[in-house]
Amino acid sequence: MSFIEVKNLQVSYGQTPVLKDLSVAFAPGKVTALIGPNGCGKSTLLKAIMGFLPVSSGQVLLGNREMEKIKRRELARQVAYLPQESHCPDYMTLGELIELAGYSRYSLVGGPSAKDRRLFGEALEIVGLKGMASRQVNALSGGQRQRAWIAMVLAQDTDIILMDEPVNHLDVKYQYAVLELVRSLSEEHGKTVILVLHDVNLTTAFADNVVMLNDGTLLASGPVSDVVNASNVGRTFDVEADIFDHAGRLVCLPRRSERTAVTA
Amino acid sequence: MRKAVPVFLAAMLILLCGFVANLSFGAGVWQFDAFFRAITQFDPTSYEQSVIVYQRMPRAMIAIYAGAMTAVSGMVLQGLIANPLAAPSTLGINAGAAFFVVAGALFFNLGLFAQGAAALAGGVCGFLTCFLVARLAGRVNDPRGLSLILSGALTSMFFAGLTSALLLADPGLRTQFLGWVSGNINHVYFERLGAFWWLGILCLTVLLAIVRPMTLIQLGPEKATSAGVNVRLIYVVALTATVIATASAVAVCGPIGFVGLVVPHMVRPLTGNHFARALPVSALFGASICLIADLIAREAFQPYVLHTGPLLDLLGGLLFVVIVKRFYLSNSVRAST
Numbered sequence: 216m217s218f219i220e221v222k223n224l225q226v227s228y229g230q231t232p233v234l235k236d237l238s239v240a241f242a243p244g245k246v247t248a249l250i251g252p253n254g255c256g257k258s259t260l261l262k263a264i265m266g267f268l269p270v271s272s273g274q275v276l277l278g279n280r281e282m283e284k285i286k287r288r289e290l291a292r293q294v295a296y297l298p299q300e301s302h303c304p305d306y307m308t309l310g311e312l313i314e315l316a317g318y319s320r321y322s323l324v325g326g327p328s329a330k331d332r333r334l335f336g337e338a339l340e341i342v343g344l345k346g347m348a349s350r351q352v353n354a355l356s357g358g359q360r361q362r363a364w365i366a367m368v369l370a371q372d373t374d375i376i377l378m379d380e381p382v383n384h385l386d387v388k389y390q391y392a393v394l395e396l397v398r399s400l401s402e403e404h405g406k407t408v409i410l411v412l413h414d415v416n417l418t419t420a421f422a423d424n425v426v427m428l429n430d431g432t433l434l435a436s437g438p439v440s441d442v443v444n445a446s447n448v449g450r451t452f453d454v455e456a457d458i459f460d461h462a463g464r465l466v467c468l469p470r471r472s473e474r475t476a477v478t479a
Numbered sequence: 480m481r482k483a484v485p486v487f488l489a490a491m492l493i494l495l496c497g498f499v500a501n502l503s504f505g506a507g508v509w510q511f512d513a514f515f516r517a518i519t520q521f522d523p524t525s526y527e528q529s530v531i532v533y534q535r536m537p538r539a540m541i542a543i544y545a546g547a548m549t550a551v552s553g554m555v556l557q558g559l560i561a562n563p564l565a566a567p568s569t570l571g572i573n574a575g576a577a578f579f580v581v582a583g584a585l586f587f588n589l590g591l592f593a594q595g596a597a598a599l600a601g602g603v604c605g606f607l608t609c610f611l612v613a614r615l616a617g618r619v620n621d622p623r624g625l626s627l628i629l630s631g632a633l634t635s636m637f638f639a640g641l642t643s644a645l646l647l648a649d650p651g652l653r654t655q656f657l658g659w660v661s662g663n664i665n666h667v668y669f670e671r672l673g674a675f676w677w678l679g680i681l682c683l684t685v686l687l688a689i690v691r692p693m694t695l696i697q698l699g700p701e702k703a704t705s706a707g708v709n710v711r712l713i714y715v716v717a718l719t720a721t722v723i724a725t726a727s728a729v730a731v732c733g734p735i736g737f738v739g740l741v742v743p744h745m746v747r748p749l750t751g752n753h754f755a756r757a758l759p760v761s762a763l764f765g766a767s768i769c770l771i772a773d774l775i776a777r778e779a780f781q782p783y784v785l786h787t788g789p790l791l792d793l794l795g796g797l798l799f800v801v802i803v804k805r806f807y808l809s810n811s812v813r814a815s816t
């Protein structure tokens with residue numbers, strides 16, 4: 216199974232470097248969380264992988280091929296991407312949205328095959344929106360809408376899925392529901408998932424591996440149990456935090472410090 | 480999605496009724512009998528039948544062509560630019576085409592066919608001007624296409640001003656073009672339709688071939704790219720096709736303003752935003768509206784014959800108020816849909 220690897224990646228917005236000589240490999244079949252403070256380059260890394268941003272130097276590899284040399288349609292059959300903010304035009308139905316996901320497999324005049332249609336049904340079923348294909352996307356609730364976008368990503372039928380903050384704007388219940396879903400994608404369907412998260416506790420609960428970024432550089436990466444410790448979390452987020460083991464799950468509790476209180 | 484087929488059939492039916500009504504109603508009376516005989520066994524010596532075949536039929540064909548092209552262009556532009564005010568008339572395409580035709584006629588004494596070519600060049604030039612002005616104003620971070628709409632308004636005013644100046648400068652030109660500049664469906668322009676109809680059909684075919692990638696672009700360029708769409712290529716192809724389709728309609732009968740702006744807003748609630756369903760229905764609606772407007776312009780103010788363009792502007796102006804209220808002055812709509 217092919218996997219994504221980033222080698223000595225430099226990305227700048229204008230003169231400001233955002234990613235500085237970053238090298239990291241994403242394990243196939245696993246859920247990897249990118250975490251770090253605001254503006255550390257998590258989203259930039261995903262966008263650079265997708266080829267949305269000009270890369271100053273370095274490489275993004277899919278298997279052993281350079282990603283920017285792969286045609287868009289071919290790439291879309293291997294890697295799917297969920298942006299941080301998704302907007303659906305008014306009146307578009309869930310069914311129409313899902314059907315668009317298969318674009319890279321359709322010919323110019325052809326539409327979805329029987330296999331595609333089966334896949335679309337499964338995608339809706341997995342996210343718990345079965346039988347809602349004729350509903351308008353913008354009429355769904357916030358949690359349903361986010362699951363609709365995830366269904367679209369699933370319907371693209373790729374081995375690798377990139378998600379930029381998939382649980383933003385969701386309440387605790389849906390955060391857990393969506394991440395549980397992400398987890399099952401890797402465990403039951405063998406997908407490689409790379410996702411940006413804000414929360415250390417969500418990371419330890421749902422990710423296999425974690426990549427910690429600060430100011431465009433890699434601070435630590437590896438399995439959650441090896442990497443998530445007080446020192447790494449402290450350096451990544453610039454806070455003092457205690458890490459507990461609670462029934463086999465790591466829990467991160469940032470300390471209140473006078474310094475934070477004063478500056479805030 | 481299930482509604483798509485009935486909506487399409489209903490739109491076909493409306494177009495057919497509009498077509499029959501446009502041809503059969505004249506001089507204040509219905510002439511179904513003459514219409515029926517004109518299409519089954521045409522008798523050139525009959526005055527009524529001659530009027531139907533040589534005057535109303537060409538008018539109707541022009542109305543169908545101009546309405547369909549303008550409405551489809553408006554639909555594509557509103558979708559791709561992500562702004563409910565986008566249309567050939569608001570992005571400088573119409574004004575540019577009109578200016579080039581009038582300037583060509585004044586300075587180079589262009590003939591009918593060359594005027595059509597000038598309209599095409601002018602439409603492209605108008606849109607490019609609009610695009611460049613928007614670039615200068617910094618269209619880098621403009622997801623709702625607002626700077627494009629504003630620079631379109633600017634560009635349109637600029638070209639319309641130049642056109643007026645030329646028309647005022649030359650009384651002969653004024654008589655010849657005053658009607659055309661405001662959008663005039665008239666059988667004397669049928670020759671131009673004969674020269675340009677294939678361009679519109681070609682553009683329509685191209686647009687129908689890329690309905691899916693165009694729909695994906697409505698989800699945002701990054702989402703579309705990640706789904707396998709070559710966004711830049713689709714933008715270029717789609718915008719070129721819309722500009723040429725619109726300009727070819729302007730070449731035939733002058734700028735028909737509000738159809739391109741208003742029809743998409745009527746169609747979308749019925750078919751949704753997927754271009755595969757919205758484009759064919761837009762074409763049918765645009766054609767029907769132009770047919771009916773042409774009929775009203777011709778008959779409602781007897782003995783005066785109004786031009787179709789100004790009549791559409793009147794109707795469109797009213798609908799425009801509704802659009803502005805719906806999209807710009809009311810926040811509740813978004814929440815309730």
